[in-house]
Amino acid sequence: ETGVTQTPRHLVMGMTNKKSLKCEQHLGHNAMYWYKQSAKKPLELMFVYNFKEQTENNSVPSRFSPECPNSSHLFLHLHTLQPEDSALYLCASRPGQGARQETQYFGPGTRLLVL
Amino acid sequence: AQSVTQLDSQVPVFEEAPVELRCNYSSSVSVYLFWYVQYPNQGLQLLLKYLSGSTLVKGINGFEAEFNKSQTSFHLRKPSVHISDTAEYFCAVRLNTDKLIFGTGTRLQVFP
Numbered sequence: 368e369t370g371v372t373q374t375p376r377h378l379v380m381g382m383t384n385k386k387s388l389k390c391e392q393h394l395g396h397n398a399m400y401w402y403k404q405s406a407k408k409p410l411e412l413m414f415v416y417n418f419k420e421q422t423e424n425n426s427v428p429s430r431f432s433p434e435c436p437n438s439s440h441l442f443l444h445l446h447t448l449q450p451e452d453s454a455l456y457l458c459a460s461r462p463g464q465g466a467r468q469e470t471q472y473f474g475p476g477t478r479l480l481v482l
Numbered sequence: 483a484q485s486v487t488q489l490d491s492q493v494p495v496f497e498e499a500p501v502e503l504r505c506n507y508s509s510s511v512s513v514y515l516f517w518y519v520q521y522p523n524q525g526l527q528l529l530l531k532y533l534s535g536s537t538l539v540k541g542i543n544g545f546e547a548e549f550n551k552s553q554t555s556f557h558l559r560k561p562s563v564h565i566s567d568t569a570e571y572f573c574a575v576r577l578n579t580d581k582l583i584f585g586t587g588t589r590l591q592v593f594p
């Protein structure tokens with residue numbers, strides 16, 4: 368248990384649906400991340416937020432829309448997804464900057480299936 | 483450019499045997515290295531990390547890793563594995579404050 372929670376844990380959606388993934392941490396961390404983990408592929412960084420500001424968008428399609436209303440919450444809004452978007456979506460948080468602050472702590476993930 | 487190579491995609495081993503999971507990296511900046519473990523249907527959990535100091539790093543669950551600068555390696559070892567160690571193991575190197583570069587993972591399968 369790392370203190371990073373994600374809901375829902377599983378999600379099935381059609382290509383025309385709109386849904387949102389939620390990530391929450393009350394660890395006092397300053398940075399939050401979304402990653403995509405697909406079978407037989409390396410972990411893909413999607414978005415990074417530092418102090419609620421987006422600092423990284425790793426060429427992610429616009430059908431994925433992140434939102435960070437405060438340092439403790441991160442959302443990933445999904446709309447008109449494709450079957451190839453089916454994957455495990457992982458949220459992570461990081462305490463701050465500097466050697467001992469840069470460890471990332473991961474949530475359990477949301478398993479997404481797009482039909 | 484930084485990169486991480488995990489040469490072994492799968493490592494089968496019998497229970498109570500020793501195991502080594504290999505990780506090689508390339509980096510042009512200060513090296514911070516990490517090993518994460520992912521159990522089935524779960525997120526990634528930090529096993530251990532090297533930031534500086536002693537090159538032998540001890541982590542949770544009896545795992546340890548040795549930072550070897552000359553060989554640019556950070557291999558993970560455990561002297562005696564358990565069935566419960568069956569999982570996917572990921573090596574990662576710091577790219578910058580915001581980013582880690584992950585390897586493709588090694589699936590450790592422990593047999594009774």
